[in-house]
Amino acid sequence: MAKALKRPQIAPNEAARLFRETRQRTEDLAAPLAPEDTMLQSMEDASPAKWHLAHVTWFFEEFILKPQVSGYRSPDERFAFLFNSYYVQAGPRHARDRRGLVSRPGVDAVMAYRAHVNAALGDLLASDRTDPEVAALVELGCHHEMQHQELLVTDLLHGLSFNPLLPAYRDPEPVAVSSELPLRFERHDGGLCEIGHDGAGFAYDCEGPRHKVWLDPFEIANRPVSNRDWIAFIEDGGYTRPELWLMDGIARAGREGWETPLYWWKQDEVWWTYTLRGPQPVNLDAPVCHVSYYEAEAFARWAGARLPTEAEWEVALGDRPIEGNFLDDGALRPLPDGGPWGDVWEWTQSPFTPYPGFRPPEGALGEYNGKFMVSQFVLRGGSCATPRAQMRPSYRTFFYPHQRWQMLGLRLARDA
Incomplete structure (x- = not known):
């Protein structure tokens, strides 16, 4: 915020x-x-x-x-x-x-x-x-x-979600029929790039000043990690393999009993999830949702990849048309898409810190952002709960690494 x-x-x-x-x-x-x-x-x-x-x-x-x-x-x-x-x-x-x-x-x-x-x-x-x-x-x-x-x-x-009746906020809708979109990586040459808000239209103070960053060549996935991908991680023991996890992450996972994304359970060999439209079978080709930074980072290591930096995300994906599944569309849950906008916020490996030259405004409104620039990580891209009018290439949201209740997912990257 x-x-x-x-x-x-x-x-x-x-x-x-x-x-x-x-x-x-x-x-x-x-x-x-x-x-x-x-x-x-x-x-x-x-x-x-x-x-x-x-x-x-x-x-x-x-x-x-x-x-x-x-x-x-x-x-x-x-x-x-x-x-x-x-x-x-x-x-x-x-x-x-x-x-x-x-x-x-x-x-x-x-x-x-x-x-x-x-x-x-x-x-x-x-x-x-x-x-x-x-x-x-x-x-x-x-x-x-x-x-x-x-x-x-x-x-x-x-x-x-704590109500045993699992009530629906909105009437249920059937899970859309979809097909798996193969995951592939797109190369970017990097070099001296600019990120941050360009000064046209609304933005928050943490989106600026616009500044230059150096990026080594990298690759970024063409779509977010899907539920199908995540089930493979679970079935390969991903939640119980300490070599995949940051120390704080596996301690948190053990303390809180994480074995799946938030709101998931298995019944009669079928994965289910609780949504704003009530309980539904997990849509295998939709982006995985409600995972913490710790889980996302462990998955990326399991997949032989890593999370992108926020600069890589903005340079690689920020010029795509802002089209996707947002709050305005009323789905209220991630849907198969593959694009960089909507459905789920995507964790980056970048800590939420000030850009070079950032100065918080004076007065109470200056408290809105600057004092939160510690111990949190940046996410990009918006979600199915984000109003479309909020989105722009420079938009940064941020959460603590253990948090899962927001519409949080991930996209893989790797060095070229």
Whole structure:
């Protein structure tokens, strides 16, 4: 999660349209949920859907309405304590691991809060007070909300997975018939290359500055690793062979009992997985999903390959058309594709660190990204839970190496 580069580029009328569409999509995602569903918090890394609905609203209120609209009043000043996430400079916050214990305000009150902020921000955007800086903040707030749309559905999946009834968030759909796409490697000469955001359109601060990197010749796979590939890894004892694993990884796998990707089980010799559309047979030709960095790194070693660096990924795949299986398409699970966009985020071997010349912005919004640049790894490409509007060649997301509940997969690389 990251703050935008400070570069006003969006017109107020376009910011208003983006705001309306983004806010509506969040409410559409929440529409199938019972009030009890919105309270689920299955672990500290995840948040209840109700909290997501309120937090993104607080973001617009805290960083736009309160500074820009004279006389603006929140419907409840206590919401700033309940729905702040990690912005220390914005004030005190409720404990992250206890968000699921906040039964009140109820979901109706949260939706009324959203309506209140929507109306106030709509008035601001319709007035002659909307300068380019405000429009840029609205754009940032919309992209922040898109990130929480992704978190809302993946956190919900994790929460629902503990229900023995394995309920479906959306109606089940049959698994598509597919055929195996042979894995092959494409060569890239490397050399002196440029990566990072080029300054056109929206981006987060961690995507820049654009800079040069040297790449030795390398090869990268034409598709992500598939479930079929992963089953071969399991059947070859991949989870029990210490020579394949980083020390921290095999310790974590043993401590948490990892033997498959998250949400998998075997029944009557058939592999199954739990999805937002309920339990389904594992689609053998879809990208493997819900694997940690540790698992991805072990698989790559087993396959005689490695994970790409983020620079290799961007240079090799960043110029492909941004077409794929995203949140907008409604599949809500990876599908056979083979392209670099959508379906699953792809682990890289690159730690999430600042690019040369990076400086976090001042103020609370500067906390959005820079303070997380430690102990995490970069992923590229977006997933079936990522809004398409988020994607661009320079986009970097990042997670800790043990995390699995997001739509996380991998693509192989090797030295040429």
